[in-house]
Amino acid sequence: MKRTLALLPAVALGACSMAPKYVAPTPPVPASWPAGDAYLAQSEAGLPLVSYKEIFRDPRLQTLIEQALRNNRDLRVAAANVAAARARITVTRANQFPALDVQGSATHSETAGQVTGDGWSYSAQGGISSFELDLFGKLQNATEAQRNTALSTEASARTVRLGLVANLALAWAGYAADKDLLAIAQSTVANAEDSVRLTGARLKGGIAPRADLSRAQQVLETAKGDAATQTAALAQDINAIRLLVGAGFDRSLLPNSITEVSKGLAVLPAGTSSEVLLRRPDVVSAEYALRSANADIGVARAELFPSISLTGLLGFASDALSSLFDHGSFTSTARGTASWSIFNAGGKAANVKVAKAQRDAALATYEKAIQTAFREVSDALADQGTLAERLRAASANTAAAQDTARLTEATYKRGIASSLDNLVAQRTLYTARRAEVAVRLQAATNRITLYRVLGGDQATAPQEPQ
Secondary structure (H helix, E strand, O other): OHHHHHHHHHHHHOOOOOOOOOOOOOOOOOOOOOOOOOOOHHHHOOOOOOOHHHHEOOHHHHHHHHHHHHHOHHHHHHHHHHHHHHHHHHHHHHHHOOOEEEEEEEEEOOEOOEOOOOOEEEEEEEEEEEEEEOOOOHHHHHHHHHHHHHHHHHHHHHHHHHHHHHHHHHHHHHHHHHHHHHHHHHHHHHHHHHHHHHHHHHHHHOOOOHHHHHHHHHHHHHHHHHHHHHHHHHHHHHHHHHHHHOOOOOHHHOOOOHHHHHHOEOOOOOOOOHHHHHHOHHHHHHHHHHHHHHHHHHHHHHOOOOEEEEEEEEEEEEOOHHHOOOHHHEEEEEEEEEEOOOOOOOHHHHHHHHHHHHHHHHHHHHHHHHHHHHHHHHHHHHHHHHHHHHHHHHHHHHHHHHHHHHHHHHHHHOOOOOHHHHHHHHHHHHHHHHHHHHHHHHHHHHHHHHHHHOOOOOOOOOOOOO
16 A cells, blocks of 8 residues: 555656647748838847836836836736636646545444443544546646646736836826927917907007908917817826826826937837747747647547546544554555546547647637737838938928918018918918927837837746746
8 A cells, every 4th residue: 555655646747648749830920020211220230138227218207117017906917817827737736646635533422321431432534535647648738738828827917017018108208298289289379369469459450351360369269279188188198197007106207398208218129030029928928828728638638548546545443542543443445446438429539629729729829929019010110210200301390380480470560471371370380390299209109119019128037837
């Protein structure tokens, strides 16, 4: 019996595996990023391993990110899911080992009011019950499947973390852009009010028609409406940042302008090889899901073979406490059983087909995750390649519109230019300033997007679960 018990763990752990050998699939994407006018030379630089602090260099944004990593509820949910997935590994792995059970009882008896002896009898029993020999690797593969599921869950948690950092940076930049747009609207309101007063005075003097005043009032009311819209947008931006941070925050951590935001964002270049996408958390999660599905095939195959279990009971039994542990009270039993389903209408064989189909689906999901990642990076690089020219053009357009508005207003006050010319110049300047802010926000968004789609922060690589 002792030899049998000693051999059980070795037999369980030395089982053969019915799972097919896992071979990592070839990434279904080109070996390098697209090249051309839209992509420029920055795509040739190697992609460094960085943390968010190397990309988001503004200390105010770093402070907000640190608060979010401590307080965000989505991260807490993800962390709890990881903890549960890791605990399930232990639950599944426990089936590979014998279960030791102990039972005890005490009984008091008497007959017709007469107690025999001290009236008490005691018994204790312990041993191994219903232990399945894992001859075909069913339990081992089930543990492997659960381990890979846990790693997939942990990679998903890193996806949540990556998304949180990127979304907070986007909200921070969005606040800056809305603040600039509010300042532009308020400045336009002030200029339009001056224009309304001047046009009103000309109307009273009989040198301007009422239509000029109406047009000036249109510009004023449009600017007032935009100012009100941007005021609401700023409040919504603050609410979004508060939700991402998971708590209240110091308003002094907010940026003052979109130009200020751009200065605090470092450029994250793309790597020359598209294999860098293999480290994206969503791609890692899909690969571990594929590994888990591969191990499930081994579980299903093992179900086709006999199930062999051993039951061993070791115990003590006695009528009196004083003799409970005497040599003669020791009892032992051992039993082995084997079962094999001869006919189950093809159910177990179908389970193998189900597992293979699920593995094929996981493979397709994995490949699509890589293809999606490649497309996202390619789009971001195409955007990055033309942003410099768009920003230059927007800045030049704003400067020209500002010069035109200044000159037109001066000639209008001297009675040379018409009121319509002055109003058109004001509207053109207003539109140009708003368009420049939009391009600057797009440039900041592009840098943040590259941080996210390339896998972003590599400072939190997952640990192998035990």
